[in-house]
Amino acid sequence: MDEYEELFRESLERHAQEVDTAVAVPTARKRSSWQVPLAAAAAVGVVAAASVALLRDDTPAPIEVPPITTIPADWRVEQWQGIQVSVPPEWGWGGAPMVDEYGGRESGRLLDCGAGAFVHANATAEENAPIPYVGRPTYMTDVCHTYDPAHPPTPTAPYVWLGAPIDEGTRELGGGWTQQTIVVDGAGVTVATQDATLRAQILASAEAAPVADDACEAELSAPPQPMVGREGVSGERLGMTVCAYERDGETARLVYATKVDAAAADRFLGPPYGQDSVDCADPADEWVVLLIPYLDAFGGNTRVVARVVLSFGACSYVEFHSGIRGPLLEGKVAPWAVDGIRAYVTGPRDYTSELAQYFRGMLG
Numbered sequence: 001m002d003e004y005e006e007l008f009r010e011s012l013e014r015h016a017q018e019v020d021t022a023v024a025v026p027t028a029r030k031r032s033s034w035q036v037p038l039a040a041a042a043a044v045g046v047v048a049a050a051s052v053a054l055l056r057d058d059t060p061a062p063i064e065v066p067p068i069t070t071i072p073a074d075w076r077v078e079q080w081q082g083i084q085v086s087v088p089p090e091w092g093w094g095g096a097p098m099v100d101e102y103g104g105r106e107s108g109r110l111l112d113c114g115a116g117a118f119v120h121a122n123a124t125a126e127e128n129a130p131i132p133y134v135g136r137p138t139y140m141t142d143v144c145h146t147y148d149p150a151h152p153p154t155p156t157a158p159y160v161w162l163g164a165p166i167d168e169g170t171r172e173l174g175g176g177w178t179q180q181t182i183v184v185d186g187a188g189v190t191v192a193t194q195d196a197t198l199r200a201q202i203l204a205s206a207e208a209a210p211v212a213d214d215a216c217e218a219e220l221s222a223p224p225q226p227m228v229g230r231e232g233v234s235g236e237r238l239g240m241t242v243c244a245y246e247r248d249g250e251t252a253r254l255v256y257a258t259k260v261d262a263a264a265a266d267r268f269l270g271p272p273y274g275q276d277s278v279d280c281a282d283p284a285d286e287w288v289v290l291l292i293p294y295l296d297a298f299g300g301n302t303r304v305v306a307r308v309v310l311s312f313g314a315c316s317y318v319e320f321h322s323g324i325r326g327p328l329l330e331g332k333v334a335p336w337a338v339d340g341i342r343a344y345v346t347g348p349r350d351y352t353s354e355l356a357q358y359f360r361g362m363l364g
Contacts, residue, residue, distance in 0.1 A: 069201055071204065072088075074088075075088055075205070076089050079209050079256070080163050080254065080255065081163060081209075081218040081219070081253055082185050082186075082187065082208055082219075083206065084207060085202055086201075086202070086205035087132075087134055087160055087202060088132065090121050091121060091133055092117040092129060092132065092133040093135075094119065094133040094136075094140060095115050095118065095135050095138060095140035095141075096135035096136055096159075096162070096190075097110045097115050097161070097165065097166065110146065110148075110165060111145070113138075114140025115135060115161075117157065118133075118140050118360075123339060123340075130157050132158040134162065135162070136163060136255055137162075137163050137164050139363060149167065154174045155179075158192060159192050161191075164188055167181065168182060168183050168188070173192060177194055178193065182206065184206045184207060185207075189203065213293070214239075214291045214293045214305050217243070217254065219253050220289070221250070222248075222252040223252070224252055226320055227307040228306040228308070228321050233269055233294050234296060234298055235298075235304075236262075236294060236301075237262045237294045238265075238293040238303075239260065239262050239292075239293060240260050240264055240268065240291065240292050241258075241292075242257065242336045242338075243289040243291065244286070244287075245287045247284075247285040252287055256344040258338065267334070268292075268308075268331075268336060272331050278325040278326065279325075280314070282315055287309055288310040288341075289308070289309055290310070291306070292306040292308065293305045294306065310328065313349065314349055315348075315349075315350065330355060337358035337359070341358065342359060343360060344360065346361065347360065
């Protein structure tokens with residue numbers, strides 16, 4: 001404190017002590033509020049001025065800026081069973097920790113059977129690729145090891161895990177990495193990044209998957225049944241939703257979903273159909289259900305959604321409606337086997353080399 005400031009403070013204190021701030025209580029008539037003694041008003045002004053001067057010497061308190069949660073328009077939607085999130089378009093696909101099917105449901109033991117990226121955004125495969133990815137709790141490899149959620153490893157790239165059995169909360173993973181898990185509609189969404197804004201954006205996008213006639217259902221009876229209009233797909237196609245399911249007892253659970261355009265739907269529905277009908281009694285363990293909205297030319301251009309089922313097992317086939325099955329030709333696979341299909345669909349057990357590029361293939 002310098003000499004001038006000390007004199008100022010002493011003068012301020014002396015004037016404040018001299019002011020008579022007592023106000024007489026009126027008995028006969030009310031007194032207007034503006035009739036406060038002028039000396040008191042002057043003192044208040046001096047005190048206020050001094051307060052401002054003192055505040056100017058203080059360091060302003062930091063202002064917390066909330067993270068940006070606007071979802072960029074070019075992000076893609078990733079669905080697993082009944083939940084979905086949005087992620088950057090360059091992210092790949094892979095696995096996530098899962099419950100050990102052999103005693104793990106009782107003990108809580110988790111397995112890592114490929115909790116990493118396996119397929120790039122351009123659908124090229126590369127095991128354990130060091131790229132950002134969306135993971136699902138499924139077997140990406142048959143080489144598994146125990147996963148300890150209390151001591152998770154430090155990531156090599158950002159990830160989102162859909163449905164992984166990780167407790168809700170935030171964990172520091174070292175190296176500036178933070179893992180955060182929330183629960184959406186009963187399922188976990190786990191995000192690990194070094195970027196708090198990116199993590200906030202992804203978690204803000206997490207929600208229950210929409211319910212619509214051309215949206216993938218989270219669960220179906222196994223095996224799914226095809227369903228087409230009375231005259232088949234007889235009008236303008238409006239696109240196609242691709243829903244990949246795997247068997248879970250008597251049900252089929254959704255593991256992946258994507259969309260393709262009307263041109264892809266036209267290619268799928270066009271020739272070739274193959275000459276031989278497939279007669280197969282062996283049960284399948286995974287399916288791809290194609291939902292094709294179209295304008296029914298025989299029904300006044302009303303909007304109808306056809307459902308076509310592709311079954312994969314000991315034998316594989318395309319089923320347009322009950323009792324009519326066709327062989328799985330490349331022309332019936334290429335239009336929809338895009339994006340993450342190669343990460344999550346094993347495909348035909350008896351496929352030829354021309355189909356190998358579209359599927360993950362058998363483990364082992």
